[in-house]
Amino acid sequence: MKPAPFEYHAPESVDDVAGLLAEHGDEAKPLAGGQSLVPMLALRLTRFAHLVDLNRVAALRGVSRDNGSLTVRAMTTQAAVERDAEVARAVPLLARATPLIGHFQIRNRGTVGGSLAHADPASEYPAVALALDATFELVSKSGTTRVAASDFFEGTWQTCIDAQQALVAVHFPVWGGRCGFACEEVARRAGDFALAGAVAAIEVDDAGAVRRAAVGLFGLGPTPLRAHAAEAELIGEPPPTPDGYRALGQLAMRDADPVDDVHASASYRRRVGAHLVARTLASAVEEARQAHDPPGAARAR
Numbered sequence: 001m002k003p004a005p006f007e008y009h010a011p012e013s014v015d016d017v018a019g020l021l022a023e024h025g026d027e028a029k030p031l032a033g034g035q036s037l038v039p040m041l042a043l044r045l046t047r048f049a050h051l052v053d054l055n056r057v058a059a060l061r062g063v064s065r066d067n068g069s070l071t072v073r074a075m076t077t078q079a080a081v082e083r084d085a086e087v088a089r090a091v092p093l094l095a096r097a098t099p100l101i102g103h104f105q106i107r108n109r110g111t112v113g114g115s116l117a118h119a120d121p122a123s124e125y126p127a128v129a130l131a132l133d134a135t136f137e138l139v140s141k142s143g144t145t146r147v148a149a150s151d152f153f154e155g156t157w158q159t160c161i162d163a164q165q166a167l168v169a170v171h172f173p174v175w176g177g178r179c180g181f182a183c184e185e186v187a188r189r190a191g192d193f194a195l196a197g198a199v200a201a202i203e204v205d206d207a208g209a210v211r212r213a214a215v216g217l218f219g220l221g222p223t224p225l226r227a228h229a230a231e232a233e234l235i236g237e238p239p240p241t242p243d244g245y246r247a248l249g250q251l252a253m254r255d256a257d258p259v260d261d262v263h264a265s266a267s268y269r270r271r272v273g274a275h276l277v278a279r280t281l282a283s284a285v286e287e288a289r290q291a292h293d294p295p296g297a298a299r300a301r
């Protein structure tokens, strides 16, 4: 099948993107890497009279670090994130989640902004952004708005971005101190979307007790989710025992809300999800305990 006819726009500035979105409203859609939007158009699952291609807007690409946060502009490709040494240093969770996204051909075209705006509940980046309390920067003709990750994801493939707004950047807090990070998932084949997945970020204090904990779930609900109960159970405590990690995995599933579908049952997803939480927590805590305070690291608390 071919997409329904559309008018193609190739603006070169953020102002022009905002102008086109204001002019065409619900009839327009931003086009980023096209890895999700183009198949949906080609299968006629969706149609738009105007496509606003973001690929020529140079100001939407790149990564920079400033004041305890890492800014990733929306059109930065997943492949660029994967290769960026600053991302690996500043936000290791983002770097470690990236190779799990599709295949390298998809990561070469797919963008950070596209993945977050598409908001597939089985995607890695939304869970990373939610776990790390990232902030989303949206632009429209009437100005710039910043939205917390906890307010950004509203449902399956639904975010708070309105038809006149474009996502221009995502700001990830840089964790300082003795930290560890992990991301794991189970998929039917390498490169497939996850059936279930978990990310964990841990900071320990000088005595090795958990000072800060963030656990994100993907493929385990209609949106990415935080495992708040498991996080609360960890904070202020010494590293759990193997049984303790298993119990935390079970506890995390209290915050999960998986579905039955053709790929897996909800109960399978819960079982796998509990194991993945236990494993990511164990490896993040261990990494944090082995870590030394990086010189000059900002304590982002």
Ligand SMILES: Cc1cc2nc3c(=O)[nH]c(=O)nc-3n(C[C@H](O)[C@H](O)[C@H](O)COP(=O)(O)OP(=O)(O)OC[C@H]3O[C@@H](n4cnc5c(N)ncnc54)[C@H](O)[C@@H]3O)c2cc1C
Pocket: 029, 030, 031, 032, 033, 034, 035, 036, 037, 038, 054, 074, 075, 100, 101, 102, 103, 106, 109, 110, 111, 112, 113, 114, 115, 117, 118, 120, 122, 123, 124, 125, 161, 165, 166, 167, 168, 191, 192, 193, 194
């Ligand atoms: C075979 C296959 C396997 C895949 N596996 C995975 C996987 O395992 N994990 C995973 O996370 N993803 C996976 N993907 C999806 C891939 O990561 C896409 O890159 C991503 O979902 C969309 O990014 P994109 O840049 O291609 O966006 P597009 O497809 O261009 O756009 C996606 C949506 O986001 C909107 N959008 C894009 N950018 C903006 C912006 N700046 N502002 C506002 N709205 C915007 C578009 O309008 C559209 O609605 C897979 C895709 C394929 C084809």
